[in-house]
Structure formats: structure tokens, C-alpha cells
Amino acid sequence: xxxxxxxxxxxxxRQEMRRDPSVFMIGEDIGTYGGAFKLTKGFLDEFGPGxxxxxxxxxxxxIGAAIGASLNGMRPIAEMQFIDFITNGFxxxxxxxxxxxxxxxxxxxxxxxGPSGGGxxxxxxxxxxxxxxxxxxxxxxxxxxxxxxxxxGLMTASIRDNNPVIFFEHKGLYRKIKEDVPEGEYVxxxxxxxxxxxxxxxxVICYGSAVHMALAAADTLSADGVDVEVxxxxxxxxxDEETVLASVxxxxxxxxxxxxxxxxxxxxxxVARITEKAFRYLDAPVVRxxxxxxxxxxxxxxxxxxxxxxxxxxxxxxxxxxF
Amino acid sequence: xxxQRRNDKATQTWSLPAAERLELLRMMxxxxxxxxxxxxxxxxxxxxxxxxxQLGNEAVSVGTAYALDRTADVLFPMHxxxxxxxxxxxxLDTLMVNHLARAGSQMRGTDGTGxxxxxxxxxxxxxxxxxxxxxxxxxxxxxxxMRGETCVALTYxxxxxxxxxxxxxxxxxxxxxxxxxxxxxxxxxxxxxxxxHLEFACEKLxxxxxxxxxxxxxxxxxxxxxxxxxxxxAVARARRGDGPTIIETLxxxxxxxxxxxxxxxxxxxxxxxxxxxxxxERYAERLITDGVTTAESVAALRATTxxxxxxxxxxxxxxxxxxxxxxxxxxxxxxxxx
Ligand SMILES: Cc1ncc(C[n+]2csc(CCOP(=O)(O)OP(=O)(O)O)c2C)c(N)n1
Ligand SMILES: [Mg+2]
Numbered sequence: 001x002x003x004x005x006x007x008x009x010x011x012x013x014r015q016e017m018r019r020d021p022s023v024f025m026i027g028e029d030i031g032t033y034g035g036a037f038k039l040t041k042g043f044l045d046e047f048g049p050g051x052x053x054x055x056x057x058x059x060x061x062x063i064g065a066a067i068g069a070s071l072n073g074m075r076p077i078a079e080m081q082f083i084d085f086i087t088n089g090f091x092x093x094x095x096x097x098x099x100x101x102x103x104x105x106x107x108x109x110x111x112x113x114g115p116s117g118g119g120x121x122x123x124x125x126x127x128x129x130x131x132x133x134x135x136x137x138x139x140x141x142x143x144x145x146x147x148x149x150x151x152x153g154l155m156t157a158s159i160r161d162n163n164p165v166i167f168f169e170h171k172g173l174y175r176k177i178k179e180d181v182p183e184g185e186y187v188x189x190x191x192x193x194x195x196x197x198x199x200x201x202x203x204v205i206c207y208g209s210a211v212h213m214a215l216a217a218a219d220t221l222s223a224d225g226v227d228v229e230v231x232x233x234x235x236x237x238x239x240d241e242e243t244v245l246a247s248v249x250x251x252x253x254x255x256x257x258x259x260x261x262x263x264x265x266x267x268x269x270x271v272a273r274i275t276e277k278a279f280r281y282l283d284a285p286v287v288r289x290x291x292x293x294x295x296x297x298x299x300x301x302x303x304x305x306x307x308x309x310x311x312x313x314x315x316x317x318x319x320x321x322x323f
Numbered sequence: 324x325x326x327q328r329r330n331d332k333a334t335q336t337w338s339l340p341a342a343e344r345l346e347l348l349r350m351m352x353x354x355x356x357x358x359x360x361x362x363x364x365x366x367x368x369x370x371x372x373x374x375x376x377q378l379g380n381e382a383v384s385v386g387t388a389y390a391l392d393r394t395a396d397v398l399f400p401m402h403x404x405x406x407x408x409x410x411x412x413x414x415l416d417t418l419m420v421n422h423l424a425r426a427g428s429q430m431r432g433t434d435g436t437g438x439x440x441x442x443x444x445x446x447x448x449x450x451x452x453x454x455x456x457x458x459x460x461x462x463x464x465x466x467x468x469m470r471g472e473t474c475v476a477l478t479y480x481x482x483x484x485x486x487x488x489x490x491x492x493x494x495x496x497x498x499x500x501x502x503x504x505x506x507x508x509x510x511x512x513x514x515x516x517x518x519x520h521l522e523f524a525c526e527k528l529x530x531x532x533x534x535x536x537x538x539x540x541x542x543x544x545x546x547x548x549x550x551x552x553x554x555x556x557a558v559a560r561a562r563r564g565d566g567p568t569i570i571e572t573l574x575x576x577x578x579x580x581x582x583x584x585x586x587x588x589x590x591x592x593x594x595x596x597x598x599x600x601x602x603x604e605r606y607a608e609r610l611i612t613d614g615v616t617t618a619e620s621v622a623a624l625r626a627t628t629x630x631x632x633x634x635x636x637x638x639x640x641x642x643x644x645x646x647x648x649x650x651x652x653x654x655x656x657x658x659x660x661x
Contacts, residue, residue: 024469050469051469053500055496056492056495056496056499058492058495058496059492060458060488060489060492060493061458061461061489061492061493061495061496062496063458064455064456064457064458064459064461064462064489064492064493065458065459065461065462065465065493065496066462067458067459067462068458068459068460068461068462068463068464068465068466068476069462069463069465069466069469070462070466071447071459071462071463071466072397072462072463072466072467072474073466073470074466074469076462091452091455091489092455092458092459092489095450095452095455096450096452096455096456096459099450101653101654101655101656102433102653102654103430103433103434103438103440104429104430104439104440105429105431105653105656106440106442106656107656108656138654139654139655141655162656162657163655163656163657
């Protein structure tokens with residue numbers, strides 16, 4: 001069935017809520033209003049206020065209550081109205097959720113999800129790509145889907161996972177892309193990268209919105225005879241190192257791309273793994289393409305300038321190929 | 324600035340069977356002797372991690388936990404609530420092994436002190452970050468209600484920890500959702516070295532309850548029967564679906580923040596004043612006066628309890644440290660079931 005990225009996420013949550021009475025949602029304006037992006041439209045009617053809980057503007061309480069409920073047999077899905085507001089619940093995730101398995105050996109099956117990403121004039125407070133903060137936190141799984149079908153399959157897997165999962169939905173993709181999404185139960189296991197476009201000359205390792213930049217750049221470059229392989233890692237934790245290394249061993253060249261800011265981004269980790277484990281295969285230095293190290297600015301001219309795009313990525317790929 | 328006692332008349336018309344009164348005393352003595360045994364270990368240089376005395380807080384930990392149903396409710400204790408662990412049936416050896424992070428600890432050496440969780444005993448320990456577990460306790464109780472069960476979650480916070488933002492969010496959320504939560508604010512006059520007047524400006528911390536639309540009361544935290552009765556009322560309110568309660572207990576932290584702290588910043592007179600209200604001594608005297616026990620029995624109980632504590636600690640200290648490989652396990656739960 002053809003679905004948008006947003007519809008696919010909703011489809012996964014709706015199916016899991018039908019299947020498993022322990023799944024419930026908590027967040028701001030998710031009930032009657034159906035969520036700031038209308039992602040949970042119709043959920044209140046189907047599942048009732050006991051399972052679609054409108055919460056006060058209290059991200060720490062929302063995430064903390066989700067942790068407590070997950071310790072007591074439930075599988076909560078906590079919505080951040082914008083993922084930027086996850087900062088207000090940071091302590092709950094980093095201090096409590098991410099350490100519980102290690103300290104107590106108890107499952108914390110919960111998903112914290114919400115719209116992330118820039119390119120939509122969101123201003124510095126509605127545009128963040130903060131996924132790598134949580135990679136560094138330990139004990140949290142980090143999911144960044146790029147396609148509707150993956151979004152559905154990864155959401156299903158995230159809800160069923162026994163660990164805290166943070167699910168980053170790129171808001172720019174919500175209604176922009178449509179594709180055929182498997183109907184019914186559909187699981188994409190966490191920790192499996194996907195070669196979304198096979199190629200011979202250079203690997204682009206990326207996730208989220210950067211996957212679409214990479215595919216666009218690959219189309220452009222193919223006219224010049226450059227055959228680009230695009231690897232969508234899909235989940236940062238767990239990280240499918242093997243698929244990435246296999247791609248780089250094959251092509252001998254790599255560009256790493258993400259929309260999040262450059263310094264301290266997950267791209268640095270990917271580069272480190274490649275140089276540690278596939279150095280002998282490299283014909284060129286690995287290059288990163290990412291946002292300028294600033295908050296995401298508001299005006300379209302500034303925002304377009306600091307964020308990566310297909311052209312910037314395309315140029316980086318050319319440079320690596322020409323090295 | 325010492326706060327005045329309030330509400331201490333409430334117990335006059337309320338009577339507790341002698342066996343229960345003896346049990347309260349026994350639990351308070353366990354808490355007190357646990358401190359003594361840990362202090363001994365500290366002085367021997369064998370304690371691992373901070374030793375946080377709960378001296379002066381016995382009536383709060385014991386009286387509050389005693390009001391719960393150990394088979395249905397849930398306890399989220401903090402760092403001065405060892406008495407509550409005993410009330411919830413924690414055995415000495417498990418407690419000591421967990422505390423001292425030896426092989427066999429329920430935390431496998433990843434953490435120590437009272438931070439463990441023992442789901443079978445319905446005890447979920449704290450993390451160091453003050454206030455962080457209050458929303459978690461609220462969510463735990465909420466989950467039970469979603470399944471049509473009643474589980475009252477009881478947790479604690481200090482006069483200092485009560486100023487953490489998450490406490491506000493958790494209380495407001497619990498009030499809005501009428502979650503069966505009881506928060507005991509242990510006002511022991513100091514937060515580490517900081518006196519109460521630098522922590523908050525309101526007269527009573529329970530006054531905050533008005534702002535949240537929940538019940539709130541401030542009581543003498545050195546009177547175990549008053550603490551028990553007040554908590555029973557709060558628990559009953561929670562079970563009826565009438566929402567959370569703040570119970571502020573007034574006590575004095577009778578030692579330093581932890582044993583490394585000489586607490587020279589606390590005026591001697593303040594300690595002397597509070598020493599007159601020693602919760603354990605006073606309750607023992609009361610039970611002796613009421614003919615429930617004798618001075619000899621109390622002395623004997625204290626001696627055997629201390630001996631039991633020391634023996635359990637000595638057994639735990641002799642155990643090996645956990646195997647280093649534990650450090651690499653269980654970051655994610657899948658590795659547990661694997
Ligand atoms: C969020 C946070 N900040 C600082 C600390 C360090 N710390 C541990 S206990 C403590 C004092 C706590 O005082 P209070 O809440 O009154 O409890 P008490 O120790 O007096 O029982 C401090 C500052 C901490 N654990 N958590
Ligand atoms: Mg204090």
C-alpha cells in the first residue's frame with residue numbers, strides 16, 4: 001500500500017497497539033488534536049484516553065513515567081512534540097533509562113519518538129538532529145529511518161524491543177516521500193544497514209535525510225560515469241559495522257554524510273571504524289559531509305547555507321573519486 | 324532555623340496492637356544498628372562508597388514503609404531509607420552484598436549501596452541524581468492502574484532534592500492523573516552543608532501540595548506512630564483514587580552528609596535540641612512505659628541486632644569482587660536473555 005513516511009509510522013504504532021494491550025502512548029496534544037503533525041489522528045477514537053494519554057508540558061515526567069510504566073510490564077511510546085524538547089527529559093533518558101539494564105538487569109521496553117531535522121524553517125529550537133547525543137549516552141538504541149517502509153518496520157521492531165529506543169523521525173520526510181509499504185505485520189530488525197543503491201566506485205554511508213541527498217547526488221554523478229553505492233545505516237545503535245566495511249572494501253572510497261552538525265557527529269565514529277578496520281582497502285581519505293557547527297538558523301538563506309544538500313555531497317563525492 | 328513540630332496530637336485516639344508496636348521498634352533498631360555497623364566498617368577502612376548515616380530518620384523510613392501492603396504496593400527508597408528496606412523484608416545478606424558490590428550482588432558490581440532493585444520484594448532503589456526517580460515511581464503506579472490493579476508507589480526526597488525540577492513535573496503529572504503516589508519529603512534541615520533557608524523560601528514544603536491540587540501535611544518525623552498513621556491516611560487516599568499526597572517529615576540529620584563530612588557547619592545546640600527527640604530512644608521508652616516491653620529486652624534486641632549486622636557485613640566483605648567480565652555485559656537487555 002502506498003503510504004507516506006508519517007502514515008507508515010502511524011500504521012506501525014496502530015498495529016502494535018491492536019496486537020499488544022501493554023502498548024500505550026503518552027505525549028502532548030496527541031489525543032483529541034491528533035498530535036502537532038496529526039500523526040496520531042484517530043488514535044484517541046480507537047484506543048481511548050487510557051491508552052492515548054495527553055500529558056502536561058513536562059518532558060521529564062513523560063519520559064520518566066514511561067520508564068516507570070515499562071518497569072511495570074507496559075510498553076510505552078512517548079512522543080516529543082518536537083524532538084528538540086527531548087533536552088528537557090535528557091536526564092531521564094541518560095541517567096535512568098540508559099543505565100537500567102546494566103544496573104538492574106531489568107528490561108525498559110519503551111520508545112521515545114518525535115520529529116527531528118531541519119530544512120523546514122523550524123528555527124534553532126525546532127530543527128535539531130540530536131541523535132548522536134544518545135549514541136554517546138550508552139544503553140539507548142538510536143533509530144533514524146529514511147523511507148516509509150523502513151519507518152514502519154523499524155518502529156515495529158522498536159516497540160517490541162526490550163530496551164529504550166529513541167526514534168528520530170525526519171519531519172521533512174513526513175509527507176515528502178511515499179512508497180509501497182508492506183501491509184500487516186512488518187519488522188525491520190534494528191542493527192541492519194541497507195545498501196539502497198549498489199555501486200562500484202565510492203560508498204556513501206549515511207542515514208535519515210542524508211540518504212535522499214546521497215541518492216540525488218548518485219543520480220547526477222551517474223551521468224558522468226561515477227557509480228555511487230549508497231549505504232543507509234538505518235540505526236546508529238546498534239551499528240551494522242559489517243555492511244559498511246563490506247561496502248568500503250568493495251569500492252575503496254567512502255564519504256560519510258548526515259544532516260546533524262559535523263563535530264562530534266556519528267560520522268566521526270563511522271570514519272574511525274573504517275580507518276581502523278578497512279584501512280588497507282582505502283584509495284582515498286574518508287570525507288565527512290554534515291551541517292556547519294552551529295544551531296540551525298531560521299531564515300531560508302542561512303538554513304540552506306549551513307545544512308548539507310545533494311550538491312555539497314555530490315562535490316565531496318567527486319573530490320574523493322578524483323583523489 | 325529549626326522548624327516547629329506540628330500535628331503531634333493525631334495519634335492520641337489511635338491505638339496499635341502491641342505486636343505491631345514491637346515490630347516498629349525492632350525495625351527502627353535494625354536501621355540504627357545498620358548505621359553503627361557501617362560506621363564500624365568505615366572506620367576499619369573497609370567500606371566501599373559513601374556511608375550515608377540515616378541517624379534520626381528511623382521513624383520516617385520505618386513508619387512510612389510500614390503503611391504499605393508489601394505484596395501490592397511498591398517502594399522507591401532513597402539514600403537514608405535503610406529502615407524501609409527492612410520493613411519490605413529485605414534480608415541482611417542480600418542487602419550487604421548489594422551494598423558492598425561483592426560477587427552475587429543483584430547489580431553485578433555495576434553499582435552499590437541501596438541502589439539495587441529487587442522486583443520480587445517490590446523495592447526499586449534510587450539513582451544518585453536526586454529527584455530522578457519520582458516520575459519513574461509515578462509511572463510505575465500508573466501502569467498498574469492501566470491494568471486495573473491498585474499499586475501505591477511510595478518514594479522519598481530530601482529538603483534539598485525537593486528543589487530539583489523533575490520533582491515538580493512528577494508531582495504535577497501525578498496530581499493531574501490522580502496517580503496513587505505518596506511522596507515523603509524528608510526535611511532534615513540540611514542538604515549536604517546547605518541549610519534549609521538556602522534551599523527553599525516557603526514555610527512548609529507540604530504547602531506546595533496546594534499548588535498541585537493534592538493533599539499535603541507536615542509532621543514530626545521522630546514519632547513513628549504519627550508517621551505510620553499519616554502515611555496510612557495517604558495510602559488510603561491514594562487507593563481510593565483521590566490522588567497523591569506530600570508528607571513532609573521534620574527531622575534532623577544527626578551526622579554529616581556522609582562519614583567523610585565532619586558537619587562542623589551544624590550548630591551544636593541544634594544537634595543537642597534534636598537529640599532529645601531521638602526517635603528510637605523515645606519510642607523504646609514509650610513502649611517500656613506502656614508495658615509493651617522492658618529495658619532489658621530492648622537492650623538485648625539492640626545487641627543481637629548489631630551482632631547480626633556485623634556478621635552479615637563480615638560475610639559480605641569476605642566475598643570476592645564480581646568478575647571483571649561483568650563490566651562488559653548487560654548494557655542492553657538482549658544480552659541478558661541470550
Ligand atoms: C541532581 C543532584 N545534584 C547534586 C547531587 C549531589 N548530592 C547528593 S546528596 C546531596 C544533598 C541532598 O540533600 P537532601 O535532599 O536534603 O537529602 P539529605 O541528604 O539531607 O537526606 C547532594 C547535593 C545529587 N546527588 N543529585
Ligand atoms: Mg536534607
